[in-house]
Amino acid sequence: MTQRFVKYSLILLFLLQQQFSYATEGMWLPQLLSKLNEKEMKAMGMKISAADIYSINKGSLKDAIVSFGGFCTAEVISSQGLLLTNHHCGYGAIQSHSSITNNYLENGFWARNQAEELPNEDLTATFIVRIEDVTKQALLNVTANMSERERQSAIDKQLNEIKKNVKKEAWEDVMIRPFFEGNQYYLFVTETYKDVRLVGTPPSSIGKFGSDTDNWVWPRHTGDFSMFRIYAGKDNRPAPYSKDNVPLKPKHFLPISLKGLKANDFTMVFGFPGRTTEYLPSEAVKLTVDVLDSAKVAMRDAALKVMDGYMRKDEQIKIQYASKYASTANYWKKWMGEMQGVKQTGGIEKKIAGEAKFRELVNANASWKQTYGQVLDSLNEQYRIITPYAQARDYYSELVRNVELFAINDKLISFLNEVHEKGTAQYDQLRTRFLEDMKSFYQNYNAEVDHDVSVQLLDIYFQGVHSRYIGGEAYQIWMETNKDGRATADRLYQESSLVSLEKLEALLANPYTTVVAQMWKDPATRLGMALRKGFSENVSKTLNETQANINHLQRIYMQAQMDVLGSTKRFYPDANSTLRITYGKVDGYKPRDAVNYDYYTYLDGVMEKYKPGDYEFDVPAKLIELHQKKDYGRYGVNGKMPVCFIASNHTTGGNSGSPALDAYGNLVGLNFDRTWEGTMSDINYDAAICRNIMVDIRYVLFIVDKFAGATHLVNEMKLVK
Structure with missing residues (x-):
């Protein structure tokens, strides 16, 4: 046997063993x-x-x-x-x-x-009546030189036509979903009671x-x-x-x-x-386990410890925060198990070994090499590029999720934007509805607990995220309080009009233009808007552009895996x-x-x-x-x-x-x-x-x-x- 045949046989044996073990x-x-x-x-x-x-x-x-x-x-x-x-x-x-x-x-x-x-x-309660493969019709007008946007537009037009022509009863519904990263499409006829x-x-x-x-x-x-x-x-x-x-x-x-x-x-x-x-490349798994999971776990771990301390001492706080604690703890625990499991079973190393075998098979076939020769390396490189942006996104998301003062700020901004869109003549009516909605929020809100959560999370956020991804205005506020979470939190919760329903009502008793002007002076609103602006300007654009590249390459890599490994592995x-x-x-x-x-x-x-x-x-x-x-x-x-x-x-x-x-x-x-x-x-x-x-x-x-x-x-x- 030739050396090349022996190598190829060993690759196939590896893949068969992998299939058997899974x-x-x-x-x-x-x-x-x-x-x-x-x-x-x-x-x-x-x-x-x-x-x-x-x-x-x-x-x-x-x-x-x-x-x-x-x-x-x-x-x-x-x-x-x-x-x-x-x-x-x-x-x-x-x-x-x-x-x-x-x-x-x-x-x-x-x-x-x-x-x-x-x-x-x-x-x-929704039943599935039948499932049909509509891949051929969905991809009918797709060509290789289309951009992702053009490709999706062509597919969407075809899906609309498929839905119009599907045979079904009057009380049945139709949905079509992409599979294998958009390489296949299946239609589901459903019946919902x-x-x-x-x-x-x-x-x-x-x-x-x-x-x-x-x-x-x-x-x-x-x-x-x-x-x-x-x-x-x-x-x-x-x-x-x-x-x-x-x-x-x-x-x-x-x-x-x-x-x-x-x-x-x-x-x-x-x-x-x-x-x-399941079909991510090794750099994506590294990003998830080594960067994103650890960032989210650190933020939630700190928030949970604060909540738990208060809930054990105060029955009223226990009632207020029981649901929040459970919701926060659910994925915190899941992410810890995910990190431990991947590391314990050598998940990243197995991905890397599988990718090496994939490259060998691709390079051994002229057609595959021409079509798929660079896709895996390009995809891994895009995940390396997106890493700091994705990390900044998850730190930011966890900060605004777990510090409820920022959630109040977002609700207030949404209310004021609604007034702006509908006209200040409706301010009184919209204010009454907004305050009524906020009553239920404040019933389960404790400013003291939220203050101590923010102390911990502000420190983790500003220390874990590079200043270039935070933005100059938010970082300036951080510097004004000596880069200290407690000093920043003390200013927010002592001076903000958002820490209680009574203070919020007093703020909104003013005319609309006065409220808008005072918003810029409120320390919680000022920091909340600065964080949002910094995220939008320094993270979102590059994050979205890189993610679009990843989506494109992931679709091609998915098809490559099925083409190259399909004879020895079921997908x-x-x-x-x-x-x-x-x-x-x-x-x-x-x-x-x-x-x-x-x-x-x-x-x-x-x-x-x-x-x-x-x-x-x-x-x-x-x-x-x-x-x-x-x-x-x-x-x-x-x-x-x-x-x-x-x-x-x-x-x-x-x-x-x-x-x-x-x-x-x-x-x-x-x-x-x-x-x-x-x-x-x-x-x-x-x-x-x-x-x-x-x-x-x-x-x-x-x-x-x-x-x-x-x-x-x-x-x-x-x-x-």
């Missing part, structure tokens, strides 16, 4: 399973066919999966349109029905019959057990579920809310297995994952909130030296974490009683109550509420989270440590039946063994 990776389009995945899925243990998962000629699994509100996934689990999703997905609806007298968040809620089920304005009613929810002490402390963490003991029902017109079609509507008769609903799972059992997750970026498109299926196996994992996690948790673990009166780890008295008596009914196993389990399914945000399915397509669990070390799966899936977390369906049924006494709901379902 067998559970991927978020696959369901209509392509028979072509790309069915053989492997069956080899891993699947007992049904690809047609049982996706079919347009008969009821299939896809007909039981809905996009819940456009932000989560839910599944139909009865012939009467009963929906199952996460507690955190239904949280907004549950909260909207809660009051001091009926606190459903704290106490739970269970409709005793369909008449008691609660309607939810603007909550929707707008009457979705709350059926039941456990108390937050079950549905949110562990709260922020356990978020992104395994072992997990959270009963993260809630139930809704889809209602339709009497013709079973989508209809606005009406008391005359009837429960949906679905094309398919999921049978529920009580068998449970064991190690290496095949599992699938079917849902609407939000966003991933799945990045998540974009469209229907996908992922599959894997039940399995524990070893995140670090001397730590080995099992794949199941039990109610015993809930009681081990139990802290009476603690807002994260308190437990309802009835749950304690059921545990003590081991009164688990048909849902327990050998005197134990399963709660959660993990598997190697590739999931992300938007998969919350997705069904976990066994080899026969039966419902065995409900996806709600990922393990901390595996949150890197959005950019770097690694089967060794990437795990999704699911609540066992038997725990769901145990809570519904034995804890809540809502046995009539279980009786609706089809339980199988």
Whole structure:
């Protein structure tokens, strides 16, 4: 054999080994399973066919999966349109029905019959009717010499024509989404139901057990579920809310297995994952992990420590800041896990090694070399160029997000701009509406907390971002207070008219022209506008131009990867909130030296974490009683109550509420989270440590039946063994 043939064979062997090691990776389009995945899925243990998962000629699994509100996934689990999703997905609806007298968040809620089920304005459930490849039509008028703007304009015109001519029913909708960085396009015919009613929810002490402390963490003991029902017109079609509507008769609903799972059992997750970026070059991963994640974590870490200190000392502040703290902590924790996971698994090094093999294959083929020879290096170079601008953007975004005084400033500027556009004659009317809106803001605002947050974040921002990206005016203000966060914050909060509703009302009692003039003198407004101006002038323009270059090159690089590596690797498109299926196996994992996690948790673990009166780890008295008596009914196993389990399914945000399915397509669990070390799966899936977390369906049924006494709901379902 020639040396060149040996080298080429080794490259192919490397790629085949890479494909084998990542067998559970991927978020696959369901209509392509028979072509790309069915053989492997069956080899891993699947007992049904690809047609049982996706079919347009008969009821299939896809007909039981809905996009819940456009932000989560839910599944139909009865012939009467009963929906199952996460507690955190239904949280907004549950909260909207809660009051001091009926606190459903704290106490739970269970409709005793369909008449008691609660309607939810603007909550929707969207089914996928069918999916079609429209790539050829979408790219019909695209030529190689077009600019990105010209290319997109040509595509948009074609997409409009495709939508006009698609065959669909009057009540159905159409959407078209780009895939593989705009190299392919798929059309989705959808059916959206707008009457979705709350059926039941456990108390937050079950549905949110562990709260922020356990978020992104395994072992997990959270009963993260809630139930809704889809209602339709009497013709079973989508209809606005009406008391005359009837429960949906679905094309398919999921049978529920009580068998449970064991190690290496095949599992699938079917849902609407939000966003991933799996095909980035190495410099993009470096930028994310080494620069952007660390900047955002530093800002949020400082803000969280201040909030936590006040919340522990003051019950009123705890109430005001509980939601803000949870929102801030969610991605702070995710980004830390992402950094740790990529570094632990050598994610960047693997990217670099893969790129070296890609270059070798490209250079060995004259056609590929001519077409793709420079694309990877050019793309990596653009990421190096964008690094300081992207870092400045994230520091700025975190500053104005977490210092609420700057948010007030932005709201005030927007109000004054509206007055300017509509005319000063409407000032009084618009002022009244604006102040009314601000009352709810200030109810959950504490200037002392915000002052101390700003002390920390101003120091981090001005020390972490080079002055050339901040701008002269903002940096001048920083210098006026001796480049000191506390001195700057003291001036802002002592002198600004924005720190309380009373001061804001006093400011706006003046005529419009007076308010505008005083705005320039207010220290908070002065700094806020200077920061915004500096960002606009010194960061935004170059950032946007470079990002446009990256988008262009990323599209070409994506096509290059598919062309060059397509014979040895299957490609799945990045998540974009469209229907996908992922599959894997039940399995524990070893995140670090001397730590080995099992794949199941039990109610015993809930009681081990139990802290009476603690807002994260308190437990309802009835749950304690059921545990003590081991009164688990048909849902327990050998005197134990399963709660959660993990598997190697590739999931992300938007998969919350997705069904976990066994080899026969039966419902065995409900996806709600990922393990901390595996949150890197959005950019770097690694089967060794990437795990999704699911609540066992038997725990769901145990809570519904034995804890809540809502046995009539279980009786609706089809339980199988």
